[in-house]
Amino acid sequence: MKSLLVYYSFSGNTDHVARLFAGELKKKGEVAIQRLFPKDDIKDFFGQCRAARAHKSADLGEKVDYDASPYDLIVLGSPVWAFAPVPALNTFLSNISGLNGKRVIVLLTSGSGLGVKHCFENIRRILKNKGASTIDDINIPDRLQKDEGHIIDLFNSIFEGKGKSCACCRLL
Numbered sequence: 001m002k003s004l005l006v007y008y009s010f011s012g013n014t015d016h017v018a019r020l021f022a023g024e025l026k027k028k029g030e031v032a033i034q035r036l037f038p039k040d041d042i043k044d045f046f047g048q049c050r051a052a053r054a055h056k057s058a059d060l061g062e063k064v065d066y067d068a069s070p071y072d073l074i075v076l077g078s079p080v081w082a083f084a085p086v087p088a089l090n091t092f093l094s095n096i097s098g099l100n101g102k103r104v105i106v107l108l109t110s111g112s113g114l115g116v117k118h119c120f121e122n123i124r125r126i127l128k129n130k131g132a133s134t135i136d137d138i139n140i141p142d143r144l145q146k147d148e149g150h151i152i153d154l155f156n157s158i159f160e161g162k163g164k165s166c167a168c169c170r171l172l
Contacts, residue, residue, distance in 0.1 A: 001029035004068060007077030007107070008036040008088040010048065013145050014109045018077045020151050021107065024159070025075070032071070036060055036088040052081035057091040069098025074132075076123070077107040083115030085123055093126045100131035105158060108139045 003025045009015035015035070025031040038058035042048045068074050074096075078089040085093070085108075106123050110116050120137045127135050136158050144150055 001072045002070060003029065003031045003073040003075065004034070004071040005031055005075045005077070006034045006036065006092055007075075008038075008079070008086050009077075010041075010079060010086070013142065014077050014079050014107070017107060017109055017140050017145060017151055018075075020148055021075055021077070021155050024152060024155050025073075028159075029072075032065075034064060036064065036092060038088045038091075042087075048086070049082035051087050052084040052090075055084060055090055056087045057094060058087035060088060060091050064092065064095075066092065066095040067098050068096055068102060071098075071102070073103050073105065074099070075105045075107060077109070078119075078123075080108050080110040080115050080119045083118040085119055089123075093123065093130075096130060099127065101133045102131070103134040104132045104136070106135065106137045108137070109142070109145060110139055111142050 005018060005022055005025060007014055007018040009018065018035075022031055022033055037060070039061055040059050042051055076089065076092070078085045104127050106120060108116055108119055116139045124135050124137070138154060138158055140151060
């Protein structure tokens with residue numbers, strides 16, 4: 001299996017979870033990893049929230065590959081800011097191609113959990129419009145972001161199609 005893992009992390013929480021996912025994906029086959037680094041990254045939390053809520057995009061530069069066609073599985077990771085994905089993921093979602101018939105797993109990390117469901121719905125709508133056939137979602141709330149065993153078990157359960165998020169990670 002050939003997988004693409006694309007994510008943005010500001011504080012390091014999403015990076016931590018994405019690295020755990022990457023380790024599991026490597027056991028299943030080849031994985032390409034793209035961490036998104038906006039050229040114009042907003043440095044303050046409230047500015048980030050305003051930009052996310054307004055569905056702003058970010059300049060990701062020239063090195064980002066938006067073609068998902070060579071991959072069997074695409075994993076997209078983002079923190080939730082103000083009920084929405086971050087501007088870097090908005091840019092990636094706007095430009096991604098080659099999703100027809102693809103499976104996508106959306107990873108969100110969240111603080112309070114408020115807005116997670118709305119964020120998933122926004123991302124799911126975009127992915128469906130771009131032809132993704134299966135869209136699974138995983139939310140890792142901040143209280144569980146250091147529980148590596150739980151995160152790995154949850155990822156493998158979703159990956160293998162055995163279930164949805166556990167009770168402690170359910171969407172609000």
